[in-house]
Amino acid sequence: MIRIVRPRLPTELETSLLALTQEMAGTPVPDRGDHAERMWGRNSVRRDVYQPVREALKDMAPGWDCCMYCGNHLADTVDHFVPKSRCALRTFYWPNLLLACSTCNTRFKGDEHRSDGLVGSLLIDPTRENPFDHLDLGLASGVYRPVVGSPKxxxxxxxxGLNTGRRPRVRADTWLNLADDLKDWDRARGEGDVRNMRRKVYRMRxxxxxxxxxxxxxxxxxxxxPSIFAEAEPGLLDLLRDDELRASFQV
Structure with a gap:
């Protein structure tokens, strides 16, 4: 999970979402949950709102349409950060919509929701906060651990389900591939091969x-x-600190 910048939507789509939210607000409170489900399933909403929102989320997602929760690629569903069943008024609220893989959207997260005890959610919202403030990823193991003292x-x-099934193994393999790509990027730089440098950055991103x-x-x-990368290949830490490489990732 990484920090994601949420852009403003095109005016027409923003207006459509606002109109749907106003319709929801005009629905009696006891009926809002059922009405939200019906509205979300309308053919016109799926065509004119859901699909454009999904494309906007894909554009802002990390990697190649990566799930904003687990990081797996080719995510293709729109998830409600705060579930419709918990707050129907947020059904069409742009800051409440995230791109998710079907596994996260249905098998794991689903309608799960807990308050942080204040006015927010206990679940990390990568468009509002930096996940690295709460999560630590072991590069060699691919296992996520909470930052000490972070209930989020x-x-x-x-x-x-960040550590469920094959997910840690795939992340560990990704780290090995990343190390190779970093060395290839540095080699291309030494050869003055700008095109291949760009290709390697694109692949890593x-x-x-x-x-x-x-x-x-x-x-x-x-x-x-120094201790985190003590067992990494020589020179790898220097590459990750390289100003030119980091500028390519805008970090």
Missing amino acids: GEWTIEVC TQPFADVCYAALHKAVSDDA
């Missing part, structure tokens, strides 16, 4: 589980970097 980190790992790449870049400038 604990709940997000649990509710999104768009691969499945792109959170591995951004976690490595984040860890490389931390105070603990």
